[in-house]
Amino acid sequence: MWHQIELTLRARPNGFHLVTAEILRQLPPLPSVGLLNLFIKHTSAALSINENADPDVRTDLKSIFDRMVKEREPYYRHTMEGDDDMPAHAKASIIGNSLTIPITDGRLNLGVWQGIYLCEFRNYGGPRKIVATVSGE
Numbered sequence: 001m002w003h004q005i006e007l008t009l010r011a012r013p014n015g016f017h018l019v020t021a022e023i024l025r026q027l028p029p030l031p032s033v034g035l036l037n038l039f040i041k042h043t044s045a046a047l048s049i050n051e052n053a054d055p056d057v058r059t060d061l062k063s064i065f066d067r068m069v070k071e072r073e074p075y076y077r078h079t080m081e082g083d084d085d086m087p088a089h090a091k092a093s094i095i096g097n098s099l100t101i102p103i104t105d106g107r108l109n110l111g112v113w114q115g116i117y118l119c120e121f122r123n124y125g126g127p128r129k130i131v132a133t134v135s136g137e
Contacts, residue, residue, distance in 0.1 A: 001034070003134045009023070011127050013123065016057075017120060023130070034134060038101070044085065045088070049099060050115065092119070099116065
């Protein structure tokens, strides 16, 4: 079985956001066994899996990435879309644009402390489009 849909995540501010529940609400019924691939259709946001319990993790990750990839560096050439744009592209490239998650017994087989993150790197990125592909039986 293969099923593919495009879903939309609501707009969020710059930061790391737990979106597991929002994604699950938009998915079709999952097969008994399979894989879910999530692909974000943007170059200034990313998807990741990380801690789903302590919100300090999300705050700390934002601080780490903002320190690693700073705004307004003098060597940036791609600057027409704002100070946050080039750093957003770099951060998105570091994290990546897709996830593959196993499906077991009709549920995502995430670890107890794992959740799906939208990593929003623009100050005003808007709604984000995700292609969800489910395969399995």
